[in-house]
Amino acid sequence: MFILPERQQEDLRRRDERDHASWDVEVGNKIDPDDGNSLVCSACRLPIFSTPFMTYVDHDHNLTMHDQCANDLPPQLNGHPLHPKGDLILSVDDDNNNNNSCNRCHTICVGRFYKCRESYYNCRFTLDLTCALTIKILHRSHEHRLAAVRGKSYSFVCASCGTQHDHPSYTLDRYKGHAEPFDLSYVCSSCDFWIHRDCALLPNAINIDDKLHGHPLLLTYPGQGVSMAHVCDICSGQPEGMGFYACFYCRYYVHIKCVIYSNPHGFKPVLLKDAQIPDLLHLPMANENTSVMPFIRKKDVTNGGASSSISSITGTDRDDSKLLLLKVHEHPLILNEHHPLSTHDVARVCNACIQLISSTDPFYTCNFNFINNNNHNNDDDHEGQCKDFFLHTCCAHLPATLVTQHPDHDRDKGHPLTLLSKVDTYSPFNLFWCHGCWRQCNGFAYACTECNFYLDVICASMPASITHDAHGKTHILRATNFTAKSCNYCYEEKVFNLEIGYECNNCRNFRIHAKCALLPDTVTHRFDKHPLKLVTISRARIHDPDQEMFCEICEEGMSPRYGRCYGCDKCDQLFHIMCIQPLDSLSKIKFGFSICVRGHDCPLECVRALTVARYKCDHCTKTIWEAGEIAFECSKCYYKIHKECAVEILLDSWKGLGENMIEKTGRYGVTIYHY
Template identity: 40%
Template sequence: MTTYTSLYIYTYLHSIKFVCINMDHINICRAPQVIYTHKYKSVDENDLDPDEGNENLCHACTLPIFSTPYKRYRDYIFHECCWKIPEVLTDHPLHLKVPLQLYTLNRMVPFQFYKCNTASGCVICTQCKKMCNGSFYQCHQGSCGFTIDLICARLVVDILHRSHKHTLVPFRSRSALITCEACESVGNGEFYWCSLCDFYIHQSCALLHNNIRHEKHKQHSLTLTYHLPQDSLKKIKCVECSLCHGKLSKNSGVYICTRCDFAAHIKCAISEEHGGFEHVPIREAVGGLIHFPMMDEHKSAMQYMRMDNNGGSSNENNNEKNIVAIDNIHDHSLILHEDYLEGSSSSSSRYLCDACVEPISGPFYSCSECPDFYLHKCCANLPPFLHIPHPYCSGSSWTFMPKRRLSNVFPNRFFCHGCCKMSNGFAYQCNECQRILDLSCALMPEIITHEAHGKSHILFLSRGSFYNKYSTTYSLYNLYYGCGSCHNCKLDVRNALLPSTVEHKLDRHPLKLMYSSSSASISSLEDDDKFCEICEDGVDTQDSFYHCEKCVTLFHTRCIPRVGDRLSKFKFGGSVRVGCHSCPLTSFQLLTSYSYTCGLCNYTIEGRREGVALECKKCCYWLHVDCAERERFRDFNWSWISLDI
């Protein structure tokens, strides 16, 4: 979140030059006291990419910004804590008699004047004998010249670094041996320290290259992560260092490959013993990763996820042994289309894939006999088994389940344990715990980047229950993405798959996906005006929502049909026969509060609560899905179901 506050700076009335006066061989540079008001930019949530965080130095303490909230004025950047340091330091234990005045080497920031205590014009800290390059405190009484930098002054300089969830402070150890939590080496020197956890990290380890190309793994670059999310698939897979073959620690840093399962200790990756390396900018590394969100709701995320960077299929070996035979997916012959439907002038987005329940785009298959069966070509080339380790049970093998295997759950519906939504597409089922994931959740990439959180921050696919920052939901057995740079960022797959723009009949403009109230038009709204145009309930603008900036309208993501609602992965239509009615019935979505009466149990079908029902338009006949399921089970013939892929 960005705010603007008034800043008072000292400037010159008639000249921009400092006037130097020689007094007792001490150079004093004085700045006039004329005050003007300017604006500075305050950034409360640091989304700098890791390379920028390492390179940008605080103009006061000269330490890197890292992930710390900061304030920026023109070309100068400050830690938020460094901006709040006092202008006068009284009763300092190293200089009790006279208060110390705050000075800075830069003349464009609001500190007064300073003394050069060396013949060369440099300012040296009296305590550590190092040159002061930023702000410092100095005694201006007589010829004292006592000078101390911010670190030696023992001021609280709080640093946020992606290696630890708490704030860190600079710490100098001259004799005590300390273990670095990143490289696991023992020694003394300059560290960052957490007083709550007794966590230490070398200042040099905090400045390691975020991305390198190693001689032992030239095909892909290696990305530095100080902590992998504990429930991430990458954490479960990478248990051994690929260079020394030792066990990887749960808490120490690691260089990992985002394309394969190569991983190495920090000390092994940077050691000359295991070969050299070269620095690769982090932006080049994340450029090859899948970036969300999708552009609009007419684009298929499944096709995007199933294509590698060269435009080919993501299957390692695209042969008959690695994919499910089409004969086992559908009973009829399928026709391949390279583009939209021949002879159709309308967009193909109104057609949905029966496997992933996402908009159809070429290449895809259509059925020669079923008028409403469509299949992405990538969804027809799926592996029969997936080997995905997960924390729910000891098993890691998942079996492909097309609709014909799900027919015992009428009408092919199931609950996805990844996104917690109902679906009737294809799925994968765990062979141990029998949990089911729909195609998009089962095939989500292990590593992505997302516009909602730092374009160069790498997000790792993880599994488990958590509180979602972007949707205010507590989800059990959910899939989410955890950031390798920020400890508090978790984005569930439902929000990760939301398109960037959508259309809705209540607004003639495209609706933009928002993740916070950073827009000026939203910030100006009163709380009573922040309501959803569809359900008229309040909208929390700190969560994800859709927004029209021209009309200043807000929409819950869950209220947009086919996008964020609980039935967005359910394909309606088709036909099914049940014994209680002579005509075929079609599934449809109940989008209004209008109530229908079930023709079998005579109870009301609640539109907002039920969501889906079966109907015969010819006879104006409706059925609960549960009633139709019980009716069909009575005379259901199970013998035709094949258990072989």
């Protein structure tokens, strides 16, 4: 151990600031939350928690410091209130000599501390950093920095557990020879927020007696996508304190005091990386050809009451999968287990979730589908109607009803949503707006027709918890609902419409729309021979920050306000996410179905609208603009119409038909070849 007088202060500054490029700055602190509790600052000896920090490693040193301790420690304190007569010099214990203790709290000074300049003579006055300065850390329990304070007696209610801690932490006074109580707490003076050291170091995940609950419980604070309005499942009491332990899959919530302090031997800490969190989904998917539904539905819910925070399965419906399978389609369905795609086959798209069915996955198809080589394929009554009907095996066994927690519908507690294979109340094309992602869809829907509320099956089935590579891999993201919060992926704020999203349960740095979380890691496009990687636009500009970047498809600029894009580093090309068809605003519509309308003899196929000056509607003669719309066209006759014009024609035809004719020809009195 040594003191740093003025002649050596420059050496300390030089060592601390030596080549700042060698310091690894952890922006936003995405480290494992368990490491945040155990990793200690080399200077102040406080845990890192969620505080941004720096690390420096060479052959002599391995330092980890809070950003404040690494950058903002003054080399000298003049006229400190606890030692006004002499200057205190920043010192460092490199040799772990342990010959100094703090004159205020009596802890052994290790790391960095302040010592009187006159220590070479008779004054050995020493203060550790927490007693000499206000050291502020960032903790997951509060949105502001918290000051570390030590005191013999502080009377406060801990904001985490809602109780007073009666047993202070004891530190050894090596000079008096007995223990002196000096408690450590963290406080935000602006918010009158206090949290005791014991609660600040609570385990992020625990296991409790299986008789109480069989899943890991996650430490949670309000403001992280959850509210405090949960009754404790152990004592049935109202919330006490801001923190609680929760199983979001089962909606099981317990007080901290009930599960930690009332029964210290009744729980076992578990590392987040080892916690067996039910139905945890790891994102992103590898590419656009990998459907998320088989991963979401990889486990059927078997314990009564288990659910996701988006929706829960009602108990009676788990026994009705065979019956439900008969209801999703008017014809018998055949299970195909070994039908890999050939190079000439058209990609199979699931009619329920509107996602690709991989070449190796089993799937259901209509008995009259052209894949099945049987006599029914030539039946005139079924010819062409079901040639493109496919279902994932998991989508063929979706629960018949769900209870959603979406705020637009959760006001009616227990009001279920019913699975519909066709939503034709407002459109003859089975189109509906999903209230989870606000995109049009023509797949299956979970609907409450009374409230005009719809969720597509992906949004309705999203799990309670996910992890995402864009954030720490051990940071659990919990389902929430976006209002005016900005998504860390697309930077878009939703003010008027509530979307399903996820928010980090371990820190306050990250939130993401569900639709953004589902973006694949790579995609392919005919404009580039390499896979396109999902990157931040700011990172894409790193090679030449002054160069203007444009999307290769729409040729419009790539603004950083869009957050992310797809790019090819080898070809130096960038693509807007919304310009890539499998990901755009129409990505939940299965194209290719046909309709027949009055005024044209050939079937009209549903297609994406094109932005071409001469692409005009043959019904109203107005231009058919793209703008995320669909249209109908006859490729043989070059006949094309707006979607709205098609609806108008179909509805007019329907009004002129009798009820018997409607039953024979379809809901709108015309032939609609739907897959």
